[in-house]
Amino acid sequence: MKTLIENTRIVSPDLEIDGGSILLENGKILALLPPGDPPPTVHTVIHAAGRISMPGFIDIHSHGADHHDVCDGSLEAIRHIAKRKLQEGVTTWLPTTLTQPQDRLEQVAAACAEYFAKPEFCKTPGLHVEGPFINRKNAGAQNPQFVRPPNFDELRAIDQIAKVRIVSLAPELEGALELIASAKAMGITSSAAHTSASAAQLRAAMAAGLTHLTHFCNAMTPLHHREIGVVGAGLIEDGLMLELICDTIHLSPDMLKLVLQVVPIDRLMLITDSMAASWVADGETSLGGLAVVVKDGAARLKDGGALAGSTLVFNEGLRNLANLVSLPLHQLVKTTSWNQARSLGLPGLGQLAPGFFADIVILNPDFSVWKTLVDGEER
Numbered sequence: 001m002k003t004l005i006e007n008t009r010i011v012s013p014d015l016e017i018d019g020g021s022i023l024l025e026n027g028k029i030l031a032l033l034p035p036g037d038p039p040p041t042v043h044t045v046i047h048a049a050g051r052i053s054m055p056g057f058i059d060i061h062s063h064g065a066d067h068h069d070v071c072d073g074s075l076e077a078i079r080h081i082a083k084r085k086l087q088e089g090v091t092t093w094l095p096t097t098l099t100q101p102q103d104r105l106e107q108v109a110a111a112c113a114e115y116f117a118k119p120e121f122c123k124t125p126g127l128h129v130e131g132p133f134i135n136r137k138n139a140g141a142q143n144p145q146f147v148r149p150p151n152f153d154e155l156r157a158i159d160q161i162a163k164v165r166i167v168s169l170a171p172e173l174e175g176a177l178e179l180i181a182s183a184k185a186m187g188i189t190s191s192a193a194h195t196s197a198s199a200a201q202l203r204a205a206m207a208a209g210l211t212h213l214t215h216f217c218n219a220m221t222p223l224h225h226r227e228i229g230v231v232g233a234g235l236i237e238d239g240l241m242l243e244l245i246c247d248t249i250h251l252s253p254d255m256l257k258l259v260l261q262v263v264p265i266d267r268l269m270l271i272t273d274s275m276a277a278s279w280v281a282d283g284e285t286s287l288g289g290l291a292v293v294v295k296d297g298a299a300r301l302k303d304g305g306a307l308a309g310s311t312l313v314f315n316e317g318l319r320n321l322a323n324l325v326s327l328p329l330h331q332l333v334k335t336t337s338w339n340q341a342r343s344l345g346l347p348g349l350g351q352l353a354p355g356f357f358a359d360i361v362i363l364n365p366d367f368s369v370w371k372t373l374v375d376g377e378e379r
């Protein structure tokens with residue numbers, strides 16, 4: 001059966017069509033139709049009334065939503081988070097773990113694998129394992145009690161339960177380079193996170209196969225004029241993809257503007273790094289066993305005040321970025337899904353083009369989500 005999204009502003013990487021239509025069939029995009037073309041005969045028409053249609057968002061780093069955390073280790077939690085993500089316009093999501101004991105991580109992987117087998121809401125092609133192989137000095141909101149040295153056997157054990165797409169680790173740790181190389185051989189992307197690495201140590205990790213920086217600028221070596229650190233390397237190294245939390249808290253508006261001016265748009269990826277406190281009001285919650293206080297939308301550890309993930313929802317991150325910089329939407333859209341799909345090797349995602357999956361978010365002019373389609377259907 002064919003579906004037509006009629007009278008929509010089509011926004012895809014390097015493409016924008018006002019008043020166009022999108023023809024869908026069998027879960028994929030069949031054609032993009034310019035305004036004025038006679039409408040084809042279809043079974044279902046979605047009257048978009050000029051709203052924005054974009055490729056469904058891909059959130060590669062999100063721990064939770066609405067009182068549920070990936071590390072709850074239950075199918076119910078994964079299902080609930082996936083449902084909320086879909087309401088943010090996210091059609092592909094990587095459930096993201098925390099620094100936890102190995103038995104807990106394997107329990108989480110088992111719950112995720114159960115959801116992967118029958119994804120009811122957004123697609124989940126794998127896990128993002130953040131920690132436990134991080135630098136204790138840069139633990140931030142990760143639980144230092146469970147930090148441990150890089151151990152490929154642990155990572156492989158998780159991957160055997162549920163596919164791992166990304167591992168975030170501190171590349172300066174003993175054994176990290178070997179883990180990065182072994183992970184690359186298995187098709188796992190390595191990302192520098194919670195790290196005290198120098199620029200030279202980061203480049204050594206890049207030579208071993210590291211290609212991402214996790215929540216850029218946060219919990220990593222800052223830029224200094226005599227040692228540019230991980231932040232400086234992220235600004236100049238073309239081989240690195242940068243995760244950006246665009247809540248204007250983890251990265252100030254001026255820093256976001258600087259990054260967008262200095263770094264090519266093809267290297268930037270919006271994430272939420274959301275926790276269980278997203279979708280809920282201010283108050284007290286927890287993250288990986290640590291007490292967290294949320295006030296005015298900012299989540300911080302009750303003990304010490306470190307930022308503890310975000311309460312951001314994905315579409316609001318895009319809105320914040322669009323309000324800060326003058327780049328056209330057909331460029332900014334690359335940061336929401338296309339760059340993630342390219343970097344992780346997820347075919348058929350990230351563009352509105354014939355042959356691509358009909359994973360589409362339809363946004364109101366204020367970037368609030370009107371409808372989200374996965375394989376051409378509302379879920």
